[in-house]
Amino acid sequence: MDRGRCLVDDEGMKALVTVMPLAGHVDPITGLVAELIARGHSVTVYTGSNYCERFAELGATPVRWSAATDFDEEDVAATFPAAGRPGRRGMVAMTKAVFFDTAPARFTILVGSWTDPQPT
Numbered sequence: 001m002d003r004g005r006c007l008v009d010d011e012g013m014k015a016l017v018t019v020m021p022l023a024g025h026v027d028p029i030t031g032l033v034a035e036l037i038a039r040g041h042s043v044t045v046y047t048g049s050n051y052c053e054r055f056a057e058l059g060a061t062p063v064r065w066s067a068a069t070d071f072d073e074e075d076v077a078a079t080f081p082a083a084g085r086p087g088r089r090g091m092v093a094m095t096k097a098v099f100f101d102t103a104p105a106r107f108t109i110l111v112g113s114w115t116d117p118q119p120t
Helices: 023-038 049-058 073-079 087-101 103-115
Strands: 012-018 042-047 061-064
Touching (some): 012 023, 012 103, 023 049, 042 103, 049 061, 073 087
Parallel strands (some): 012 042, 042 061
């Protein structure tokens, strides 16, 4: 039987975790990733460059955003200028830029990471 794409084999589960490179998204996932690794599972984490080292230190294989535009959560407007607008317009622009506009590229990398992870 071809187990190349199997989620669980004799060596444990193979998990691919994707997390937006924002502290509010990364922090809760860190504990989950640590627990999966502690239980002997193989974990690949797809996230922005600012968080790759954090997941590598846990023993995960980080895959850095590459096709999707990476950004610094402390200065989102530097990468996505419309996100720097004040009020609701800025919030809507940030949500669109960070979550929706990066989605097609993130999907492309996720498909490739599932079949052939490239650690950073």
